[in-house]
Amino acid sequence: MTDDPSSDTTTSSATRSTTTSWENRAMTTTHGVRPAPRARRAAAASGGTRPESPARGGRGATTVTSAGPSIGSRVLSLLSASWRPVAVLLVLFAAWWFVAWREMVPAYLIPSPGAVWQTMVDDWAMLLEHTWVTTMETIIGFVLAAVIGVATAVLLVYSKTAEKALYPLILFAQVIPKIAIAPILVVWFGFGLTPKIVLAVLIAFFPVVVSAVAGLRSVDPELLELSATMGASRWKTFRKIRFPGSLPQLMSGLKVAVTLAVVGAVVGEFVGADRGLGYILLLASGNLDAPLLFADLILMSMIGVVLFLLVEVLERVLIPWHASRRGNLALASS
Amino acid sequence: MTTAAALEASGPAVDTEPIIEVSNLSMRFRSKRSETLALDDVSLSVMPGEFVTIAGPSGCGKSTLLKIIAGLTLVTDGEVRLYGERVTRPQREIGFAFQRxxxxxxxxxxxxxxxxxxxxxxxxxxxxxxxxxxxxxxxxxxxxxxxxxxxxxxxxxxxxxxxxxxxxPRVLLMDEPFGALDALTREQMNIEMNRIWRETGTTVVLVTHSVPEAVFLGSRIVVMSPRPGRIVETLVPGLPDEREYSTTLTDPRFTTAAERLRDLLGASHVAE
Incomplete structure (x- = not known):
């Protein structure tokens, strides 16, 4: 660099300072605050002399945090990202409350929010126990589906024979209504946790396989050629290039899978169980206990939401580099 | 690694041997209906320490030639020798730089x-x-x-x-590495490339379709015809190893070679 024209040296130092401030901003957890990657790319493509790009100066000035993340700014950005859905939820809640309050619908059909809350408070120990059961079934089912799904995808991608033999069958098996298998599972595995877990695995497996296969196949062929010129083994190529590259697609599959796993566990409980939220739901339905029904339903949804968020967190940890994780709000709807 | 070590051990005598030797190379791509001849009887020797640029119109098979040298693509006819050994599979004693x-x-x-x-x-x-x-x-x-x-x-x-x-690596293969860059950055990269080549003594084969880049960087310029790719001429401008835009671009040896190269590429376009 030293014997280069001085213009390049100034370019480097200017870019250096901006890069540091990006890194700081990257640490503010919410991707909403980060600068626009597409705009940056465009600047890179058009000029190559990125520091002069006008987009950057403006954005740097508007950024909330450039000196590093503070708790205050974290809370602020979290609020700015979540107030809209919360507002919609509050409106829906108010409508529910209003309908129940004016007794527009009989209370045994739609109970008041107060009655549902009362049920949750009164029966919290019982509800917690059954929520725990359903959560466990879901998590075990999801993790098994993820492991088996990724392993199957690796097999399909690396072995042409396996792909020809198995992939059509996997696609075909997806057509079988899994819920209809539930009674058979009860016959085979009894009334314990096993049939619920198996059903959760069966339902969650498909999106994992499909997304993992797509992710593993989407590797840039030039990266494989590069790896060949490095004399890398298949295992190293898989570990350092192919698998990390497949993570963005795999993560989308896992998000779908985790919500489906809840469905699998609950349906499993419908068919034959003496524990779990699905079992309580059937009981409540039989007794026309609307507050318990609603309380149960809310807890089931909570399981799904919490697990989904956990996968989101996992995604944020695993692929902070991916475009989907450094979103550009300005272009979000374009 | 053993090959490289053995070659180094045997001293400067091997320096008279080509480090890359391509002989009578032909390459056909078969699709269901047709067969395309991508490379037709290409022969090329690269000596240690040389900077060879391969220039040709798009689609003349120059990238294919580079991938064949690296062992990433198997040849239909002819053979490639790298460090004196026949290339039959991906080579790891090289450095490879891609267009992207x-x-x-x-x-x-x-x-x-x-x-x-x-x-x-x-x-x-x-x-x-x-x-x-x-x-x-x-x-x-x-x-x-x-x-x-x-x-x-x-x-x-x-x-x-x-x-x-x-x-x-003793050999660096580059497939239009600066093709996607804007003109200014490209010039900068060319100057750096020239300096790195001089400082490391690496043998470089660089594929490009840019006339100034081919002449500016190459100690030897291999010109290829449109598909099927053949070597139509080899230019040796005889410029000093150290290149600077200010002096090199106005050097009569540079302008003559660039003009000749442009003629060859232009003529081949007409023929196409």
Whole structure:
């Protein structure tokens, strides 16, 4: 660099300072605050002399945090990202409350929010126990589906024979209504946790396989050629290039899978169980206990939401580099 | 590694032997209906320390030729020898730079460069020192942790170049590495490339379709015809190794060679 024209040296130092401030901003957890990657790319493509790009100066000035993340700014950005859905939820809640309050619908059909809350408070120990059961079934089912799904995808991608033999069958098996298998599972595995877990695995497996296969196949062929010129083994190529590259697609599959796993566990409980939220739901339905029904339903949804968020967190940890994780709000709807 | 070591051990005598020897190479691509002749009877020798640029119109098979030398594509007829040994599978005693930088999105600059070391199982400390040196050489200091999407196109190519040079390959193959860059950055990269070549003594084969780039960088310029690719002429402008835009571009040897190259490429376009 030293014997280069001085213009390049100034370019480097200017870019250096901006890069540091990006890194700081990257640490503010919410991707909403980060600068626009597409705009940056465009600047890179058009000029190559990125520091002069006008987009950057403006954005740097508007950024909330450039000196590093503070708790205050974290809370602020979290609020700015979540107030809209919360507002919609509050409106829906108010409508529910209003309908129940004016007794527009009989209370045994739609109970008041107060009655549902009362049920949750009164029966919290019982509800917690059954929520725990359903959560466990879901998590075990999801993790098994993820492991088996990724392993199957690796097999399909690396072995042409396996792909020809198995992939059509996997696609075909997806057509079988899994819920209809539930009674058979009860016959085979009894009334314990096993049939619920198996059903959760069966339902969650498909999106994992499909997304993992797509992710593993989407590797840039030039990266494989590069790896060949490095004399890398298949295992190293898989570990350092192919698998990390497949993570963005795999993560989308896992998000779908985790919500489906809840469905699998609950349906499993419908068919034959003496524990779990699905079992309580059937009981409540039989007794026309609307507050318990609603309380149960809310807890089931909570399981799904919490697990989904956990996968989101996992995604944020695993692929902070991916475009989907450094979103550009300005272009979000374009 | 054994080949390279053996060659080095046998002293300067081998320097008279070509480091890359392509003889009577033909390449056909078969599709269901037709057969395309991509390369037709190409022969080429590259001596150690040379900077050979291969210039030709788009689609003349020059990238294919490079991939054949690297052992990434198998030939239909003829043979390639690298370090005196026949190329039948991907070669690892080379550095390869692609048209697109082919960086791992999730790794920072230093880690992208060190991928080379990890894949080869090089000594970690040595590799890190070497990476540090290359980062300095290519002016990437201060960006060690930056992710590829935070870098400009020129900087991404510099990272790819560092990665290709990390294991000190005796042969560096480059497939239009600066093709996607704007004119200014490209000129800068050409100057740097020339300096790196002089400083490392690496043998370089660079494919390009840019006339100034081919003449500016090459100690020898191999001109190819449109598909099926044949070598139509080899230019040796006889310029000094050290190139500078201010002096080289106005040098009569440069202008003559550039004019000749433009004629050859232009004529082949007409023939097409």
């Amino acid at each position: 930088s082919a960086l791992l999105e999730w790794r920072g600059v230093r880690k992208n460069i060190l991928l080379q070391a990890e894949m080869r199982g090089m000594d970690r400390r040595h590799a890190e020192e070497r990476a540090e040196h290359l980062i300095e050489l290519t002016g990437l200091t201060g960006f060690e942790k930056a992710l590829p999407h935070e870098l400009s196109g020129g900087m991404q190519q510099r990272v790819a170049l560092c990665r290709a040079l990390l294991h000190e």
